Amino acid sequence: MSIETRALHYTYMPGSPFEKQALTDINLTIRDNEFIGLIGHTGSGKSTLIQHFNGLLHPSSGEILVGGLDVNKKETDKQELRRQVGLVFQYPEHQLFEETVERDVAFGPKNLGLSEEEIHERVLEAIHYVGLDEALLKKSPFELSGGQKRRVAIAGVLAMRPKVLILDEPTAGLDPAGRDEILTQVRALYLAHKMTVILVSHSMEDIAKLATRVIVMHKGRVAMDGTVPEVFARAAELRQMGLDVPQVTRLAEEMAKRGMPIGDGIYTVERAKSAILMQLGLLKNQKGKEGAGK
Numbered sequence: 001m002s003i004e005t006r007a008l009h010y011t012y013m014p015g016s017p018f019e020k021q022a023l024t025d026i027n028l029t030i031r032d033n034e035f036i037g038l039i040g041h042t043g044s045g046k047s048t049l050i051q052h053f054n055g056l057l058h059p060s061s062g063e064i065l066v067g068g069l070d071v072n073k074k075e076t077d078k079q080e081l082r083r084q085v086g087l088v089f090q091y092p093e094h095q096l097f098e099e100t101v102e103r104d105v106a107f108g109p110k111n112l113g114l115s116e117e118e119i120h121e122r123v124l125e126a127i128h129y130v131g132l133d134e135a136l137l138k139k140s141p142f143e144l145s146g147g148q149k150r151r152v153a154i155a156g157v158l159a160m161r162p163k164v165l166i167l168d169e170p171t172a173g174l175d176p177a178g179r180d181e182i183l184t185q186v187r188a189l190y191l192a193h194k195m196t197v198i199l200v201s202h203s204m205e206d207i208a209k210l211a212t213r214v215i216v217m218h219k220g221r222v223a224m225d226g227t228v229p230e231v232f233a234r235a236a237e238l239r240q241m242g243l244d245v246p247q248v249t250r251l252a253e254e255m256a257k258r259g260m261p262i263g264d265g266i267y268t269v270e271r272a273k274s275a276i277l278m279q280l281g282l283l284k285n286q287k288g289k290e291g292a293g294k
Helices: 046-052 078-084 101-111 116-129 146-158 176-193 204-210 228-232 235-240 247-257 269-292
Strands: 003-012 020-030 035-040 061-066 085-088 164-168 196-200 213-218 221-226
Touching (some): 035 204, 078 085, 101 116, 146 164, 146 176, 204 228, 204 247, 213 228, 221 228, 228 235, 247 269
8 A cells, every 4th residue: 555745744733832843845655565664863753754644643734645545634534544554653562451462452353343253363363473372362461571562562453454554663672582573573574465564763774674665854854765775875964864874884884994895785784794705705716816826
């Protein structure tokens, strides 16, 4: 499902002493099946933008089209919109409230008026999507680990079978193991179901590894929009905005300064590994030629 914004502006508390322009002239087209990495410094407008995508916020001016439908029109079914565009907030486990995992995941489908059989089918489907065991269904969500709670919350959104999944800092506050669990499942979901995914994150490593396209927000505007190599190649501009490049990119930059270049476009550990192995292979071949020439 595609999302399009046209000259989108949003102002918090207009006409008051606390008035703040949060979004200015946002023109974006997010195509079907894209994996978008949305980055920007705190206060850049990321969270404000994504809350427009399922109608939680209404623009001060401009248009938002989701699947070709104008979100702001009175006749647009907001409940259906939020079923199609699933939004997982930062620290979603704070929204868990039911006595069991099963009831929490079933909450959304139950509100759709589905049969008990259909609800149960969706619950099982959703927990499998996020890699949770059925044995946890009867447990209290509050007995689970941080990573498991996060996955229960995501399962509750997936049980609505959305066409767009928006995740606002889904790994915030998790330990490395929990973080890896969440990102592995998000990637698996994207590859298996080809849904549109929008990942908001401060981790350049996660964005470089997962996204097919990166959108950079700065002071309420779109500052950059392109592929991972296109955006991270502009490292100096990113740093001026208070952002950075992946740590492995900084490593490659430092190696180049010290006379050990491994190539441009190093944004993931996997790519760095391949580049280093290639360089070692070239070095070995060169030494072999030199030895043969003596």
